[in-house]
Amino acid sequence: xxxxKYINALIHSTSPYLLQHAHxxxxxxxxxxxxLERAKKEDKPIIVSIGYSSCHWCHVMEKESFEDTAVARLMxxxxxxxxxxxxxxxxxxxxxxDAVQAMGLNGGWPLNVFLTxxxxxxxxxxxxxxxxxxxxxxxxxxxxxxxxxxxxxxxEGFTERLRLKESEKYKLExxxxxxxxxxxxxxxxxxxxxxxxxxxxxxKAPKFPMxxxxxxxxxxxxxxxxxxxxxxxxxxxxxxxxxxxxxHVGGGFARYSTDAEWHVPHFEKxxxxxxxxxxxxxxxxxxxxxxxxxxxxLETVEWLEREMLDQSGGFYSAxxxxxxGEEGKFYVWSEAxxxxxxxxxxxxIADYYDVSxxxxxxxxxxxxxxxxxxxxxxxFDLTEEAxxxxxxxxxxKALEKRNDRIRxxxxxxxxxxxxxxxxxxxxxxYQAINDDSILTLAKQNASFIKDQLxxxxxxxxxxxKELEGFLEDxxxxxxxxxKYYETTFDWEYLEQAKVLLRRTDEAFYDETENLYFxxxxxxxxxxxxxxxxxxNVIPSSNSLMAWNLVHLGTHFYDEELINKGKSMIAxxxxxxxxxxxxxxxxxxxxLELSNSFAExxxxxxxxxxxxxxxxxxxxxxxxxxxxxxxxxxxxFEYKSAIDEKxxxxxxxxxxxxxxxxxxxxxxxxxx
Numbered sequence: 001x002x003x004x005k006y007i008n009a010l011i012h013s014t015s016p017y018l019l020q021h022a023h024x025x026x027x028x029x030x031x032x033x034x035x036l037e038r039a040k041k042e043d044k045p046i047i048v049s050i051g052y053s054s055c056h057w058c059h060v061m062e063k064e065s066f067e068d069t070a071v072a073r074l075m076x077x078x079x080x081x082x083x084x085x086x087x088x089x090x091x092x093x094x095x096x097x098d099a100v101q102a103m104g105l106n107g108g109w110p111l112n113v114f115l116t117x118x119x120x121x122x123x124x125x126x127x128x129x130x131x132x133x134x135x136x137x138x139x140x141x142x143x144x145x146x147x148x149x150x151x152x153x154x155x156e157g158f159t160e161r162l163r164l165k166e167s168e169k170y171k172l173e174x175x176x177x178x179x180x181x182x183x184x185x186x187x188x189x190x191x192x193x194x195x196x197x198x199x200x201x202x203x204k205a206p207k208f209p210m211x212x213x214x215x216x217x218x219x220x221x222x223x224x225x226x227x228x229x230x231x232x233x234x235x236x237x238x239x240x241x242x243x244x245x246x247x248h249v250g251g252g253f254a255r256y257s258t259d260a261e262w263h264v265p266h267f268e269k270x271x272x273x274x275x276x277x278x279x280x281x282x283x284x285x286x287x288x289x290x291x292x293x294x295x296x297x298l299e300t301v302e303w304l305e306r307e308m309l310d311q312s313g314g315f316y317s318a319x320x321x322x323x324x325g326e327e328g329k330f331y332v333w334s335e336a337x338x339x340x341x342x343x344x345x346x347x348x349i350a351d352y353y354d355v356s357x358x359x360x361x362x363x364x365x366x367x368x369x370x371x372x373x374x375x376x377x378x379x380f381d382l383t384e385e386a387x388x389x390x391x392x393x394x395x396x397k398a399l400e401k402r403n404d405r406i407r408x409x410x411x412x413x414x415x416x417x418x419x420x421x422x423x424x425x426x427x428x429x430y431q432a433i434n435d436d437s438i439l440t441l442a443k444q445n446a447s448f449i450k451d452q453l454x455x456x457x458x459x460x461x462x463x464x465k466e467l468e469g470f471l472e473d474x475x476x477x478x479x480x481x482x483k484y485y486e487t488t489f490d491w492e493y494l495e496q497a498k499v500l501l502r503r504t505d506e507a508f509y510d511e512t513e514n515l516y517f518x519x520x521x522x523x524x525x526x527x528x529x530x531x532x533x534x535x536n537v538i539p540s541s542n543s544l545m546a547w548n549l550v551h552l553g554t555h556f557y558d559e560e561l562i563n564k565g566k567s568m569i570a571x572x573x574x575x576x577x578x579x580x581x582x583x584x585x586x587x588x589x590x591l592e593l594s595n596s597f598a599e600x601x602x603x604x605x606x607x608x609x610x611x612x613x614x615x616x617x618x619x620x621x622x623x624x625x626x627x628x629x630x631x632x633x634x635x636f637e638y639k640s641a642i643d644e645k646x647x648x649x650x651x652x653x654x655x656x657x658x659x660x661x662x663x664x665x666x667x668x669x670x671x
Contacts, residue, residue, distance in 0.1 A: 014464070015085040016411045017053040021062060025072035028083040031092055039080040039117040045144045045151075046115040047075065050084040050093050053411035054268035054318040056327050057127045058110040064130040071134060078141040079114075086111075087317060087413060088461075090470055091519050094530050095162060100124040102161050114140050119527045120155035121162075162528040167513050170533070172571045179569075179590045181224075183577050187587055188220050188229065191580040195232055196260065200239030202581065205260040209240055209253065211276035212539045212585040218283045219588045219620045223595055230287065237284045241296050244366035247331065248353065249398045250307075251299030253277050254321075263368055264361050267321035267328040267408075271308060271418045272538055274300055275315075278425030282432035286618035297429045301438050304422070307410075309441070313448030314414035314463060315422050323408040330408050332364035333398075341397045348380050349394050416453050416461050416469045419445060420476030421538070427483040431615035439488075446484045449477055450496055457499050471518045471532065474504045475544035482551050489611060489626045494555060501552055501561070504545065514567055515542050533572070539585035542568065547589045554599060554623045557634035557654065566593060592621040596652045598670050601639050602626035604646030613663040619670060 009029045010022040021028050029035040031048070039046045049066075051058035065071045075081050086093035086109065096113040099121035100106075106126065113124035128136060144151055166172060191213070196203040202213070214233050221229040240246060243262025245254050252274050254265030278300055285293040308315045323330040335350070335357045342349040353367040354360050360368075377387045426442035429435075452463045459469040459477060469477075481497040484490070507520035510531070518530045518541060532540045546568040553561030569576075569590050576583040576590060600622055602610045607626035614624060630636045641647050642659055650657045650669040657669045 010083060015053075015088050016409070016413065017051060017055075017058075017085040017087070018083055020053060020059075021066060021083050024062065024066045025069045025076075026066050026081050027072075027076045028081050031082050031084050031089060035080060035082050036119060039115075042080070043117055044078065044080050045140065046082060046117065046119070047079045048082050048084060048092070048096055048111075048113045048115060050086050050096065050111040050113075051109045052086050052318070053409060054270070054320040055109045056266065056268065056321040057108075059322055061110050061127050061133075065128070065133045068130065071130065071137070074134065074137045074141075078137065078144075080117075087411075087415060088467075090472065091523065091526060091530070094518060094532070095526055095528055096121055096124065098162055098530065099158050100126075102158055116152060116155045120152075120159045122151050122155040122158065159527055162530075165513060166515060166531050166533055167571075170572075170575060172513070173574070175570055176567060177570045177573050178566075179573050179576070179594060181594060183573070184220070184587070184591055184594055185224075187577045187580040188217075188224075188226070190578065191216070191584075192228070192232075194581060197232075199261050200232070200236035201262070203260075206256050206258050206266070207245075207260060207262060208256040208537055209245070209273060209277060209280075210537065210581075210584075211273075211280040212535050212543075212588065213581060214280055215283060216580065216584040216588040216591070218287060218618065219591045221287070222618060222620055223591050234284065234288055234290065237281060237293060238290075241281075241292055242369040244361075244368040246296065247303070248367045248369070249331075249395055249402055251296075251301075251303035252307075253300070264366055265328070265331075267331055269319040271315050271317050271415070272421050274304065274308075275418065275422030275425040276538070278422070279428045282425070282428035283618055285432045286616060294433055297433060297438075298435065301426070301429060301435075301441065305437075305441060310412070310414060312414070312452060312463065313444035314452070315419055315445065316410060317413045317415055317418060318411040320409035320411075323406050328361075328364075328366070330402065330405055332359075332361065332366055334359070334364060337401070338365070341401060342394055345390050345394065348376065348382075348390060351379070352376055352391065414463055415473070416449065416459055417473035417476040419449055419453075420473070420478070420480035423449065423480030424476070424483045427480070427487040431487055431612075434612060434616075442484060442487070446481070446490075446493060449480070450493070453477075454496065454500070457503055459500055459503070468520055468522060470520075470523075471504065471508050471516050471541035471545070472538070474500055474508070475541040475548060478504075478548045478552070479544055482548065482555075486611075486624050487615065489608060491627075491631065494552075494625075497548070497552055498556065501548060514564070514571060516545055534579075534582045535585040536582065543583075543585040543589065546586065550589060550593065550597075551623055554597065555625060555633075555635065565589075569593070588620070595621055598622035599635060599649075599651040599654075600624040600666065600670075601635050601649040601651070602646065603630065603636070603639050603649070604628065604641035604644075606646040610646055610648065610663055614666065617667060619667070622670065 006023050006025045008027050010018045013019055084092050097107045108126040113121050115121050194202040201207050217229045217233040240262055245257045245262045245265045252269050255268050255270050256266050258264045281293045281296050321327050338355050339346050354370045355365045359365050423445050430438040453460050459474055461467050461469040461473050478497045478500050481493040485494040508516040515531050518532050534540055535543055546565045549561045549565030572586055576586050580587050611626045625635050630640050639649050645661045647659045648666040649659055650666050660666055
């Protein structure tokens with residue numbers, strides 16, 4: 001087992017994940033020109049092992065294999081061993097994840113890939129138990145020694161596949177095709193075939209929340225008034241909020257559930273999930289006024305402020321799944337603990353949260369809601385107010401009790417893109433419920449991003465490193481700034497969004513494919529320069545950019561930006577209809593453009609109050625801007641308050657309807 005006497009080169013890292021491996025007997029190195037040059041000089045194959053600090057199976061493989069001196073000896077003698085934090089280097093992770101999938105293997109983390117000395121992949125996989133890992137190391141070392149020609153040939157083949165352009169790989173058409181209503185209906189129907197009608201979400205396990213899928217449903221409902229879309233959206237949001245994937249004591253969501261019922265989470269909490277889920281539940285609340293959604297928003301924001309907020313205003317990356325060497329130990333409960341907290345309300349709390357002496361997971365209880373509140377109120381003869389009071393009292397006591405436990409590890413990296421997603425979530429949440437504490441957090445976060453991550457028009461991925469952001473950082477921050485501007489009408493942030501968009505066009509855009517590279521032209525040159533196309537747990541950076549181009553282009557009457565966004569969507573239209581689950585963010589933006597796209601300008605003394613009122617509605621196919629008086633912006637040209645009353649202009653393609661003085665009239669014009 002690992003002892004303190006072992007110290008490798010990772011001891012100089014700032015990454016919490018890499019520091020976790022700094023005392024392994026494996027001679028780990030960071031991804032660097034020096035490590036890659038050493039592989040060439042010694043003519044050794046490279047092991048690239050990629051993970052992140054809150055990854056449970058990364059911890060398991062470390063304990064089983066990387067802390068074992070015999071395994072370490074095998075690795076050190078035959079390989080150059082490189083550890084990569086996927087959150088620091090998503091560009092490296094993206095290339096070798098694609099490579100493993102091209103090998104016909106499932107992707108995931110830890111990701112362990114074998115490369116030739118010139119970085120070309122020839123074999124890989126995810127988690128390997130110790131015996132399998134030891135055998136693989138022996139076989140790969142032998143093959144590299146005795147069958148080098150075959151390995152080089154295989155690596156060359158995989159590398160060529162990695163270098164294929166997206167247009168070649170997916171037969172993208174560079175036309176101006178506009179998706180018709182019938183095509184969008186087909187996309188919805190194709191997605192609907194995968195719905196889980198019993199437990200919500202899509203019909204498979206493990207289950208990820210996949211926020212962009214459900215945002216597509218919200219937009220589809222808004223555009224088509226299809227009740228089945230709203231029904232499954234609300235059903236899914238309720239099921240997720242009731243499940244063990246949601247932290248009923250402290251707020252916030254775990255990364256996914258291991259089962260189809262949202263019951264047992266993979267307990268780590270990621271900032272990017274929670275930022276997006278704030279947006280999703282805010283949209284859900286705008287559409288339904290469901291009090292459960294409001295509660296989820298408030299509790300998740302409280303968790304963010306309590307456990308994830310740096311004093312700078314930035315948010316940390318993740319909380320580990322494990323504490324004291326056990327997955328989920330911080331979050332689960334015995335019946336005895338619940339009895340101590342609930343007292344005379346034990347039967348009510350146990351019924352509500354599915355608590356039993358046997359437990360509902362490995363002898364312990366993952367809190368989840370399995371019974372309807374109305375039925376429990378009737379059973380225990382409680383009014384709604386009395387019931388809510390008892391549940392809130394229990395949650396307060398449980399949180400205090402849990403705070404005495406040894407906490408899961410915190411990954412305190414502050415990542416630009418994930419903060420951008422969270423800024424969007426906070427902005428949407430404030431729009432939905434107008435809670436001032438949420439606005440305060442959003443202001444702090446927006447200011448942090450602007451002041452500490454943007455230098456000379458360039459976005460850094462981290463505040464403490466001179467590493468330019470990747471496209472996912474730019475795309476999420478630009479969207480966050482647009483949404484924050486439309487929430488506060490603080491013009492500086494819309495201007496900043498424009499500055500960042502200019503940088504992406506200069507350094508990331510590929511004119512030959514009308515898509516953006518994941519890395520800037522100033523980034524380290526790797527064996528392939530990738531483009532992110534498919535929406536997953538996080539929407540693809542290109543789909544976010546298409547949204548940004550359309551919305552920011554409309555704000556500034558910039559036809560070139562708008563047309564570029566429309567063209568990006570047009571060329572993925574066939575994929576969008578065929579695979580809506582993995583093109584859902586593209587599909588939502590396509591839906592916004594399928595009907596008229598509104599330009600809403602509010603001018604006058606009460607512009608902020610009017611903006612708040614409008615933003616409580618879910619109207620995705622619009623931009624909104626406001627000021628006390630005419631601003632030096634094309635949207636405000638020839639628009640002013642009429643008769644000294646705050647005035648709203650609803651315009652379509654630069655042609656305006658009759659000016660009105662109430663939000664109700666403006667919404668009627670948009671309908």
